[in-house]
Amino acid sequence: MDGSQGGFRLETGATGFWHAGEAPLREVEVGRCRAAWYAAAFAAGGQPGDFVERAYPYDFHSATVIDGAGGRHVVLFHAHQPLVAFVEERKHGYTDEFLEPPAWGVAAFGDAGFVVPSAAQLLSPLGEWDTSVLSAAELKQIAYWGPRTLGAALFNAWD
Incomplete structure (x- = not known):
């Protein structure tokens, strides 16, 4: 997923x-998401919480990790790209709720082959990103739903 903005490109x-x-x-x-989730929980010195597989219209799975200090972290796994994001709570869709990933998350998910964009990347305006490889269907949905941030376009529940 190399390319635009610090080694990350829309595919x-x-x-x-x-x-x-x-x-x-x-x-x-x-299964790959679940294995990475368990590895991340171990890296956090904690344990996996729950894992919710995506259902229509979501394009992401979600999971929780309880770190060694008892902190709860919500992780989003993109269903079509090896991307992981951190948010405070589970919601129907996201716009500006993305959090900076913890160091253990970047390391564990990165080791499992996932890209973990920073909060700054996910919160950046979608217009700053190269969308030239997106399909016509995707560009039509972007025009219709009008996501303002990269994260809102990636982790959505559009129907």
Whole structure:
């Protein structure tokens, strides 16, 4: 996922949309997400909380990690790209609720092959990002839903 803005680039499928006549988007295996979640909990000196697989219209799974000090962290796993984000609580969609990932999260998820964008990246205006590889279906949904931030376009529940 190299490219724009500090080693991170939007890829086709980043919004979770495609045209019915096109091949379905690739999926990040749920088992891979779960394995990384367990590794992250171990790295945090804590334990995994719960894991909720995505259901329509979400394009992300969510999980909680309880760190060694008892802190609760909500992790979002993008369903089509190996991306992970941290938020304070589970919600229907996100705009400006993204948190800076903890060091253990960056290390553990990075070791598992996931990209962990910073809060600054996720909160940056979508217009600052190269969207040229997104499909026509994705660009249409962006125009319709009007996400202002990168994170809002990536972690959505658009239908």
